[in-house]
Amino acid sequence: MSQPTSTFQPANPESVFTYGAPHLKFGVGAADEIGYDLSQTGAQRVLVVTDPGVAATGSPQRVADQMTTFGIEAHVFDGAHVEPTDESLQHAVDWARENGPWDAIVAVGGGSSIDTAKAVNLMTTNPGELMDYVNKPVGGGRAPANPLHPLVAVPTTTGTGAESTTICVLDVLSLKVKTGISHARLRPTLAVIDPSLTRTQPAGVTAAAGMDILCHALESYTARPYTTYEHKRPEERVPYCGANPIADMWSEKAMSLLASSFRRAVQHGEDDEARAEMAMAATFAGMGFGNAGVHIPHANAYPIAGRVKDFSPKDYPDDHPMIPHGMSVALTAPEAFRFTFDASPERHRRAAQLLDPRAEEPGDAAEFLPGVLIALMRDIDIPGGIGAVGYDEGDIGDLVQGTLKQQRLLATAPKDVTEDDLEGIFRRSIRLW
Ligand SMILES: [Zn+2]
Numbered sequence: 001m002s003q004p005t006s007t008f009q010p011a012n013p014e015s016v017f018t019y020g021a022p023h024l025k026f027g028v029g030a031a032d033e034i035g036y037d038l039s040q041t042g043a044q045r046v047l048v049v050t051d052p053g054v055a056a057t058g059s060p061q062r063v064a065d066q067m068t069t070f071g072i073e074a075h076v077f078d079g080a081h082v083e084p085t086d087e088s089l090q091h092a093v094d095w096a097r098e099n100g101p102w103d104a105i106v107a108v109g110g111g112s113s114i115d116t117a118k119a120v121n122l123m124t125t126n127p128g129e130l131m132d133y134v135n136k137p138v139g140g141g142r143a144p145a146n147p148l149h150p151l152v153a154v155p156t157t158t159g160t161g162a163e164s165t166t167i168c169v170l171d172v173l174s175l176k177v178k179t180g181i182s183h184a185r186l187r188p189t190l191a192v193i194d195p196s197l198t199r200t201q202p203a204g205v206t207a208a209a210g211m212d213i214l215c216h217a218l219e220s221y222t223a224r225p226y227t228t229y230e231h232k233r234p235e236e237r238v239p240y241c242g243a244n245p246i247a248d249m250w251s252e253k254a255m256s257l258l259a260s261s262f263r264r265a266v267q268h269g270e271d272d273e274a275r276a277e278m279a280m281a282a283t284f285a286g287m288g289f290g291n292a293g294v295h296i297p298h299a300n301a302y303p304i305a306g307r308v309k310d311f312s313p314k315d316y317p318d319d320h321p322m323i324p325h326g327m328s329v330a331l332t333a334p335e336a337f338r339f340t341f342d343a344s345p346e347r348h349r350r351a352a353q354l355l356d357p358r359a360e361e362p363g364d365a366a367e368f369l370p371g372v373l374i375a376l377m378r379d380i381d382i383p384g385g386i387g388a389v390g391y392d393e394g395d396i397g398d399l400v401q402g403t404l405k406q407q408r409l410l411a412t413a414p415k416d417v418t419e420d421d422l423e424g425i426f427r428r429s430i431r432l433w
Helices: 030-039 053-055 061-066 086-100 112-121 203-221 245-267 273-290 297-305 325-330 335-343 345-355 365-377 395-404 417-429
Strands: 023-026 045-049 073-077 104-109 151-155 165-173 176-184 189-191
Touching: 023 273, 030 061, 030 104, 030 151, 030 189, 045 061, 045 203, 053 061, 053 073, 061 104, 061 203, 061 297, 061 345, 073 086, 086 112, 086 165, 086 325, 104 112, 104 165, 112 165, 112 203, 189 273, 203 273, 203 297, 203 325, 203 335, 203 345, 203 365, 245 273, 245 345, 245 365, 273 395, 297 325, 297 335, 297 395, 297 417, 335 365, 335 417, 345 365, 395 417
Parallel strands: 023 189, 045 073, 045 104, 104 151, 151 189
Antiparallel strands: 165 176
16 A cells, blocks of 8 residues: 655655564464473573553462472562553662563563563663653653563463563552553564463453554554655664555555454453464554554543542452553544544545444444444444543543653644644543534
């Protein structure tokens, strides 16, 4: 498919794109081979990072026990925080530094455990403080000087794609801002996707995590094309290079898998085929957005999740208010894609067709993708806008300011996004239906 026309007109257009991905093991039983795989790297002492909820399922301990049969000493740290904060990451890093050294790290859990493991891996191999490495302008934006340990990522929720990406997302509590640490060295060396580990995932988690998969695919598919940037020097290359032919291929396939399995996986949790397809969709979408990047819905999601008041979603731990990542991404997606439509109408229409091959295109083509998204969100019980998770008109200014801090993401949008544009997107997202 041809690259969309663009309003960006670089003097010296980019001609190079990059593609990176971890080694991958996929399928029922894949998690039983981690001990063998790590023994081949010579690892003798391994840290398993997880959160208390996942630890309670017994999966992390099973992974640790299985490693001992290969002569590996494995320790489980179960203190990862669901939606990591600078404090929770610091706690994990302190524990790992005190109890190290480690030869390798295994993350068993959702994106939160995997991101915590990335931070632990970074800070047990490199000097300095966490904030030194956090993206500018919130942190110092420092690049790791030393190589990291092998990191095996074992996702137990289908969605985040954290197993494929180079980023660790965190809330900086004192600034009320969600930001990240992003560097190619953070990418896991091996992703182990074993659909049998997601069998206990409740419907609410499948729905929110699935919207995250969907937005990863959609945002990278509609991202600003790599050819519309100025040509970079080799030392300037970044992991996220904009929409490109390889990322497009993964995103399209992820959308087709979602079309056939998303509703089924939420409504019939016991449907193993649907679960396996969702796991594959998450992996494929991760391979796409992990190279192309995401834009407006993810930029908006940071303040939506970071400024949560008292919302508690069903099927999540209820010990603290939270808006799950995938839900916070979904809530402004219909309006964001209505806004970006004119940057690449052909891609927006194609995405709507892939996501719902039976949907009829409305008279106004700009409404096609938002319509498909809203129909899906209603069917899988996602809240009907940011109003339903506690925000009103009076919050829009703060939300917009929070999004404007995500310049790295906004720079991947297929057209320029002004403060006024964001205000309109948030305002129209208070009530989607
Ligand atoms: Zn995401």
